[in-house]
Amino acid sequence: MKINKVFNVNSELDIRNIMFDSRIESADSIFFAMKGKINDGHKFIDKAIENGAKCIVYTDDVKYKKDGILYIRVEDATDAYVSFCKAFYGDPTDKMNMIGITGTNGKTTIAWIIRSIIAKFDKCGYIGTMGYYYGEEIKTSNLNLTSPKSDELFRIAKEMLDYGCKALVLEASSEGLATNRLDHVSFSTAVFNNLSGEHFDVHGSMENYFAAKCLLFDKLTPEGKAIINIDDDYGKRLYEMCNAAKYTYAIDADADYKAENVELYNDHSEFDLIHNGETYHIKTNMLARFNIYNLLAVIAVLNENGYEISKIMPYLENVELTPGRCQLIEDGQKFNVVVDYAFTPNSFDKVFSFAESITDKDHKIIAVFGAAGDRDHNRRPGTAAVADKRADKVILSYDDPSSEDMMEILLDLKSYFERLEPEIILDRELAIEKAVDYANDGDTILLLGKGNDEFFLCKNGRVPYISDEVAAKKAIERKLRKA
Numbered sequence: 001m002k003i004n005k006v007f008n009v010n011s012e013l014d015i016r017n018i019m020f021d022s023r024i025e026s027a028d029s030i031f032f033a034m035k036g037k038i039n040d041g042h043k044f045i046d047k048a049i050e051n052g053a054k055c056i057v058y059t060d061d062v063k064y065k066k067d068g069i070l071y072i073r074v075e076d077a078t079d080a081y082v083s084f085c086k087a088f089y090g091d092p093t094d095k096m097n098m099i100g101i102t103g104t105n106g107k108t109t110i111a112w113i114i115r116s117i118i119a120k121f122d123k124c125g126y127i128g129t130m131g132y133y134y135g136e137e138i139k140t141s142n143l144n145l146t147s148p149k150s151d152e153l154f155r156i157a158k159e160m161l162d163y164g165c166k167a168l169v170l171e172a173s174s175e176g177l178a179t180n181r182l183d184h185v186s187f188s189t190a191v192f193n194n195l196s197g198e199h200f201d202v203h204g205s206m207e208n209y210f211a212a213k214c215l216l217f218d219k220l221t222p223e224g225k226a227i228i229n230i231d232d233d234y235g236k237r238l239y240e241m242c243n244a245a246k247y248t249y250a251i252d253a254d255a256d257y258k259a260e261n262v263e264l265y266n267d268h269s270e271f272d273l274i275h276n277g278e279t280y281h282i283k284t285n286m287l288a289r290f291n292i293y294n295l296l297a298v299i300a301v302l303n304e305n306g307y308e309i310s311k312i313m314p315y316l317e318n319v320e321l322t323p324g325r326c327q328l329i330e331d332g333q334k335f336n337v338v339v340d341y342a343f344t345p346n347s348f349d350k351v352f353s354f355a356e357s358i359t360d361k362d363h364k365i366i367a368v369f370g371a372a373g374d375r376d377h378n379r380r381p382g383t384a385a386v387a388d389k390r391a392d393k394v395i396l397s398y399d400d401p402s403s404e405d406m407m408e409i410l411l412d413l414k415s416y417f418e419r420l421e422p423e424i425i426l427d428r429e430l431a432i433e434k435a436v437d438y439a440n441d442g443d444t445i446l447l448l449g450k451g452n453d454e455f456f457l458c459k460n461g462r463v464p465y466i467s468d469e470v471a472a473k474k475a476i477e478r479k480l481r482k483a
Contacts, residue, residue, distance in 0.1 A: 003030070003055055003070065006087050007080075013055060013070050018085060018151045022048040032081040033058040041077065057081070082183045085150040092157035093185045096125075097167035099301060100182070102216045103193030103229075105347050106294045107171040109322050110191060113298045115169045116320040117312055118305075125160035127153065128171030130322070134160045147176025150183075167305075174212040182219065189305060190216045190244075191227040191297050195234035196346035210234055220244045227300045229293055230255055247304055249296035251289070257300045259292050266336065266358040267328075273299065273309070280309055284316050287326050288354035295319075324451025326354065329469060331476045334441040339468045341451030343372065343399075345382025351446060352390045359444040364392035366435050368428075369448035371413050372457070373404030384416035391446075393438060394422040397431035399449050400457035429471045436475035447472060 003013040017029035022044035031048035033041035033056065042060050049056070055070040056062070059077050074080045086093070101111045108129045115133065118124040125134040127148065132139050147170070148156070160168055172190075176182055195210055217226055217238065226242045229235040231250040239246060249257040262271040264287070271292060273280040286295055295316065302312050321327065329337040336358055342351045355365050367387050371380050387394050394417070396410045410424050425431035428450075435445050447468040455462040466474075 025051045027052040029053050030055040032077045034077045082150045085154045086184045089154040089158040092161040098187045099169045099189045100172040100187045101191045102172040104196045106193040109294045110297045111169045112322040117315045122166040123164045125165045125168040147173045172216045177215040178212040186221045189225045194232045290350040329472045333476045335439040336444040339447045343449045348383050348386040355444045363442040366393040367391040367446045368395045370399030372400040374402035381416045388417045395431045396422045396424045398428040403459045432471040433475040
C-alpha cells in the first residue's frame, strides 16, 4: 500500500508489511515507535530498520536519521498504528455487522453462541479467547490475547470478509479496550454482561476497570444498540450513562428481555422469556443460573439484529456449547464432573452455586484448582475463600505459573484456607485422578481454571497438557475398570 494513502507525505513508498516486533524480519515494512507501560518503541528504531522497516512513525525526537528511510512524526503513534492497520487491510470491520461482548464473565460463551446461531442464517466470524473462527475450524491466535493486537485483528477481519462473513462477533476485553486495540472499530451492537473485582494488575482499581469496559459503548455507530444486564450494579450505572439505543435483560429486575420461572436441572434449564408482552417458554441444554444471563444476552442481540425469537428458539434448545465452560463430563460414571474456566472469586461463586444445585446435601463437592502466576494476586484469597466455605474437599494443583514457581503459588493459595486442609498434588493429571478416586456416587467434582486449555503457560512458553476433559475421562475409565 502506498504510504501517502494514509499519511499526508510526499512519498510513493510502497508498504508491504506492518512490523510489530522489531526483532522479527519484515521486508518493506512500517514500524510504529509506540510507548507502552514498560517499553518505548523509540529504543528499537535501529533494530526495526535492520530487520526491514522502510518507514518509521514516531512521536519523540529522533537524533540520527538514516538515509533511505522515511520518518513520519505524529502526535499519537498508537492511534496512527491502529488507523494504518485498518486502512492497510481495506477497512474490513466497516463492511461487516460488528457485535462486541464485554464483561468480567460470560464473554466467550455469549460470543460463541451468537456466532453459532447467526451461522445458521448467514456466514459469521468470531474472535476471542478461543482464537478465531470462520468456516469450519477454530484457528488459534498466536498472541493468546482475547482481543488481538490491531494488525492481527484487521487481518483476520479481512480474511472473514473475503470468506463472505456478514457479521463478526468479538470479545472485547477491558485490556484490549484500554490499550486501544479496538480503536477505529465501529460496533453495531455492544453487550455488557457483568462486572466483578478483576484485572487490578492492569487497571489499578474497580473504577478504572469499569471505565475500560465502558469504552466499548463509545465505539457504537450512530444507529448502534447497547444490550445491558441491569441485574448487575455496574450494568445499572452503564444504563444511566449510555446515550445509545438501550435494551436490557435481567432475571430479577424488570427488563426488555426478562427470565421468569427459572428451573435449573443437572442436564438442562427452562425459563419463561418475557419480551414486549409476549411469553416464550425456553428450554436449553445450558446449565446454571449464570448461563441464563448469558442466554438472555444472546437472545437480545439476535432479536435486535433482526433474528426473530420464534425463529431462533429451535437453536436455543441444544446450543453449541463452548468447550471448557460449565462442561459436564459424562463417561458412564455416577458422579458429576464439571470442567470450567473459572479462575476469579466471582466465577468460583457461580460455578459452586451450580455444583450445589446438582449435588444433594449428603454428598460431597470436590474441587481441583490452582492459580496463575504473574497475574493479580488478589484473586487468590478470594478463590480460596469460596472453596474453603463451599467445598468438602480441595486439591490444589498445577495451573499457569508463568515466571513464578508453581509450588510457591500453591503454598500461598493454601495459606488462605481456614476450614479445610487442602491437599497439594503438583501433577494436574494425577490430581484429577485422585479427585475421581475420592468421588462416590452422587458427588460432584469441579475442575477449575484451565477450561479446555491444552497447555500450561510457563516461563519459557507453552507446555503441552492433555486438557482437564481428557484427564477426567482417563481417570473415570480407570476407576470404572477397577470397580
